[in-house]
Amino acid sequence: MRVPTDPQTGPQTDSQTGEYLHDVRLRVNGVVHDLRVPARRLLSDALRHDLGLTGTHVGCEHGVCGACTVLVDGRPARACLMLAVASVGAEITTVEGLTRPDGSLGPVQQAFRECHGLQCGFCTPGFLTTVHAGLEENPDPTHEEAREMIGGNLCRCTGYQNIVRAVERAAVLRRETADGDRA
Template sequence: MSEDRSLARRVNCVVNGTAQAAEVSVRRTLADYLRQDLGLTGTHLGCEHGVCGACTVLVDGRAVRSCLMLAVQAEGCAVTTVEGIAPDVVTLHPLQTAFAKHHALQCGFCTPGMLTTLLEFLEEVPAPTAEEIRIVISGNLCRCTGYEPIVAATLEAAAVMRGGA
């Protein structure tokens, strides 16, 4: 069955620093647009109901579940996926470095959503407590790590981002 073109809208947004423009079905989720149209498969789809957090991306700096947001809602917005959080292709973001150091990822399925969720949080709370981190990631499900390595990595990344060692 082909898509009804009357149900398509032009979407102009910036994804990971690059301007994007496309005709997109009004029913297409932001997650599907990122993964299927732009090839940014770092955004993972888990439950597709906004519960697991695997699909979390930043839209204008705010963490959103891309499985619940329509692509047309990103009109005029800046979207950052896990592929866009590092400052360049050679250097990892301090949060990515800390995740690797503390083994805060195992299967890696939850990692993109964890990283984007934590990036927004660390912008707002640069010196978090372990308890604050646990609360902010409580909406992101991880079946492998037991969360403690994620908390430790986030505490270290926060210190680095504040200019500490």
């Protein structure tokens, strides 16, 4: 990370806030993006406002609700608590990055659709990324492990039963996909 400096005017600053701007290179969903951001720009804001990846939602802004969850090097992280400048060098995956290469729904997304694991949808991106990472770690969770997997994310609409069913269904879909890949 470096502060861009113009030979005539010195360090570059944001015209509205006066904050120094930093050049950062973020790798998001396999694509490298060069940005110029203030040091205190949250990763969630960089994703939504600078990169236009609006699937990452911001709910509580305190890291409690999980709506902003993205994967950082494959592990769930709250994007509302991370600074964009601290994300340099990491592989960031947003909900947009969970689709298959052909653009079709990935197994976790498909399971949420099939099991009606969403209602208003605001919390859904955080659940999808959380479950994706959880199934990477535990590809065949018990019912109780599926419930624990989503324990850090809040939903005000669903009552969680269909979300737990979606976790269990996603595990099945992932196994079926893996079996199909081996055939």
